[in-house]
Amino acid sequence: MRRLPVYFVLDVSESMVGSPLRQLESGMEQIVRSLRTDPHALETVYLSVIAFAGKADLIAPLIDVVSFYPPRLPLGSGTALGHALDCLMDCIDRDVIKTTNEKRGDWKPVVFLLTDGKPTDDTASAISRWQNSFSEKAQLVAITLGDQSDTSLLGKLTEHVLQFDGSDNKQFKEFIDWVSNSVTATSHAVEANTGSVSLAKKPAGLTLVKNVPQHSSSVIDESVVVLTGRCQKSERPYLIKYNRSKDNHFANRQFELEGAFGVEENYFVWSAEGTTDQQIGTENLEGFPPCPHCGNHTAFAMCGCGKLLCTNGPGLFQCPWCRKNGEFSVEGGSSDFDVTRGRG
Ligand SMILES: [Zn+2]
Ligand SMILES: [Zn+2]
Structure with missing residues (x-):
């Protein structure tokens, strides 16, 4: 069975303290529960979680949906997006089985990157590494929580830059449902079409961001x-x-x-x-x-x-x-x- 690796790269900077972090933790549980109800996702989807604040690290190694246990999320000061991307790319290089003449490898990995702020580290080398070596062999969906992120920078990583502005638990649950449904849909679509990630119909509060340059705010x-x-x-x-x-x-x-x-x-x-x-x-x-x-x-x-x-x-x-x-x-x-x- 070819695997569909799905990476969650989660911003755990200190501005997430309180309800956003709790929502994110219960959101991961909700995703796992949902994927376990779909026989196809259950067989093909593998999950991994990378967290980043001032540092970035793998906190849940790639594993099948049945064995996956949502990790407790840490918190820190800073938004090291460059480090997070490097950590992600190292994980993809190490985890994902390549297709060879003898063997069909994994499906193209899908990455959900969630962030609520602007990077505090240097992202230039990680972004060019992504553009040169990963943009073709992985698919990234960037989601900003609120309007404080640098969407033009995220636009260098992917055409899928979305902004979530939901204000309450109900909208956050619908947003998490959308993530689960997108993963499930992609796990169904890969067999038919090795092309792009299948994003589900967007719920209220989630909008596609057009990549307008932002002036940096003080x-x-x-x-x-x-x-x-x-x-x-x-x-x-x-x-x-x-x-x-x-x-x-x-x-x-x-x-x-x-x-x-x-x-x-x-x-x-x-x-x-x-x-x-x-x-x-x-x-x-x-x-x-x-x-x-x-x-x-x-x-x-x-x-x-x-x-x-x-x-x-x-x-x-x-x-x-x-x-x-x-x-x-x-x-x-x-x-x-x-x-x-x-x-x-
Ligand atoms: Zn005290
Ligand atoms: Zn003192």
């Missing part, structure tokens, strides 16, 4: 601000996520709190060095959450070293980042200050 145009802190009690890291304010109720407060989310220590492994050096003033932020780990009153206190930690109010503290002792004298802090912010 930091202030970004839709999400994510800050990194550590719990003073447990020392575990957390992310505080803000979304750009949709209405202008908050005079000069441009970002509204979504929440604080505990993350694993491997957040730092998946983060690129130097991607957490941007600054944003607290005067731009609306809302300060409690600590997601210990419930301390605020997750938004700052040590003299410039890092965020949680605290229950004024008093002595030991910084979980630099280990120095200090004292918070004013509850909540009375003046605005700058904090170091990550880059998704």
Whole structure:
């Protein structure tokens, strides 16, 4: 049986923290459940997952649908698309069985690339490697989540650049159904036609992007601000996520709190060095959450070293980042200050 390798290359940058990451994890489960109900997909489809943030890595090696177990997705700071593409191409080179005179190899692999931001690494060499050696022997579908991605850059990889703007769980489920149906349809079509990927009818919220050049936007145009802190009690890291304010109720407060989310220590492994050096003033932020780990009153206190930690109010503290002792004298802090912010 010739296999149809399907790769998911998933952006797990920190802007995905919270519901987008949970949706993506349950989306992978939904895809597997759906493929298992189709006898043809069950026989031919093989799945693999590559994740990328500041680093890129294979997190689920190519395996048949029955044996595939949706991986827990990591999170990190940065969007290393160039690394992700190189990782993908190395995997294709290694995994996919080539057709020879003696033997018919695998079907042309299909790649679903999902990203929500602009690359933070150099993509030029990976893109030319793709164009020169892979654009003919694999098929890539690029899907941007929201409107912050560089669609003209993605357009260099594929004619299939789609933008998903769905806002709720229902639309996300329909989007995931579309992915499953496209995989199933392709697994049926390969026998008849070794040509292109068969994309299912697009649901609401998913549109084909015409490749118009975008002007690069500055930091202030970004839709999400994510800050990194550590719990003073447990020392575990957390992310505080803000979304750009949709209405202008908050005079000069441009970002509204979504929440604080505990993350694993491997957040730092998946983060690129130097991607957490941007600054944003607290005067731009609306809302300060409690600590997601210990419930301390605020997750938004700052040590003299410039890092965020949680605290229950004024008093002595030991910084979980630099280990120095200090004292918070004013509850909540009375003046605005700058904090170091990550880059998704
Ligand atoms: Zn805490
Ligand atoms: Zn410190």
